[in-house]
Amino acid sequence: MSIEVVGVSKRFGDFLALDDVSLSVRDGSLTALLGPSGSGKSTLLRVIAGLELPDSGSVRIQGADATHVPAQRRGVGFVFQHYAAFKHMTVRDNVAFGMSIRKRPRAEIRERVDQLLDLVHLSGFAHRYPAQLSGGQRQRMALARALAVEPAVLLLDEPFGALDANVRKELREWLRDLHERVHVTTVFVTHDQEEAMEVAEQIVVMNDARVEQVAAPRELYENPGSEFVMRFVGPVAELGDALVRPHDIEILPVPDWGTEEAMVRRVSHLGFEVRVELEAADGRRVAVQVTRARAVELELEAGQIVWLRPDRGGALAGGRSAAQAGVGVAGGNPD
């Protein structure tokens, strides 16, 4: 294991940021820490980096206890949301910083910086100052700077949070590519479930200072461990006592075992899929996604009475039972 966090708690005054959190990150993997703001994900990342000292618990990096090792000697690369560029240094000097601290020979620094600038597509920008770069370029520079010291693990704190949507999408793909080429163990923090799903191999969902679930993106989507996770990683519909994905609801023209009556209120054709908004007998609104073919087959139109049933095992059965009733309150997808 590349990173091992065991029983870490951290408190800021009255606020409990991490509550007995444990986590393992495999060597060479790409992991996302996903959660709403205030869930503790950034604090956990900072504890791993040594920028925050945990009140209790331990952190191991590549097998060695790092709990009390200062950030300076942990060998982690850290990328900040707001770039943390050294504003008074050129792009070249920024990237060279870690190596020049380590007193590497000039020729070696020069060569490695050139390589890295090439890797992050900033070769022509070596003599610019950070103020002369766009947000996306600054973040790529920050990445090159972090990679320059050949870190054991690369940690990114909401790396694309300050960028606009287009650049963000581009950098996500680029981060995946980079990870395939460099293969350094990478952990990044995000509150955007789509970003986590798209980039990460493993997702750690955090809520309320605790780890809610650790799983691969598909597993997380299909088998969420709690109502919170179910709600956080994708759209949900409530059907009777169950939480269901909108595409996991079957629409039947006639009543059957386990079905619930509902009236179609609106049918939206979104190309391949059709979004059907319905009103259940108790007045609750339910949104269902069906294929175009199925919508045509059912001749769906507003005012029609149909019967709904959760499809396959897609539902989080008993999702609204007493034990989990309180979890959903903090949930909801921020995007």
Added chain:
Amino acid sequence: MRASRGLRTVALTYLALLLVLPVGMVFYRTFEDGVAAAWAAVTAPDAVHAFWLTLLMVAVAVPANTVFGIGCALVLVRHRFPGKALLNALIDLPFAVSPVVVGLALVLLYGRTGWFGTWLADQGIQVIFAPLGMILATIFVSLPFVVREVVPVLREIGSDQEEAASTLGASSWQAFWRVTLPSIRWGVAYGVILTTARALGEFGAVSVVSGKLAGQTETLPVHVEQAFQNFDLAGAYSASVVLAAMALLTVLSMNLLKREEVTR
């Protein structure tokens, strides 16, 4: 248009009456009897001694308050500790307390019968009526400038860059020299210039602890006052001109710095 012209007239008249005219008068009076007379007054042994003593005040107070100011600003911005609000308020004390009171307080502490004075006298160290006490007084009155200039700059840059430096392997000392100090250099520069200007011109606190011994414990401002009291008007005016010229130089260098900062 008319309103702005009126405003301009008021502003310029105000400046002319309160600033340009008095300073101009001093210059005029100095060179009234010719340059030779002014030169003779300026190069009189007591005046020369006062000039060097004033430079000594600046040479000690400015570095001391720069180092203390940067350290203090770092502590105030980057650390949390009980009594922080008190420290923050204490730093402004020299702005609020009359320099004469500062001088008296120093006499009480370091004077012949003061708390430390007796012990220091036994060690052969004289503070009051000696340059050492004058340096203490100058440091006291010019203490807040660097802190007050650096604190907002430190707040603005945040701790991200320092944290980045530490994850890249820099010790806190290396992070300070290579990241923090270059980022706050303009704030430090302004602070140094304001400290210099204050240290040059300080009269009240210094005059109380100096004893005003001509050729021994007179800085330029004290020398001006003493010359004036002794009806040596030529000496007073010419020393004033030297002092004003030094202040002018300080203000000019501040403007040059500002221009450089803008072009960056």
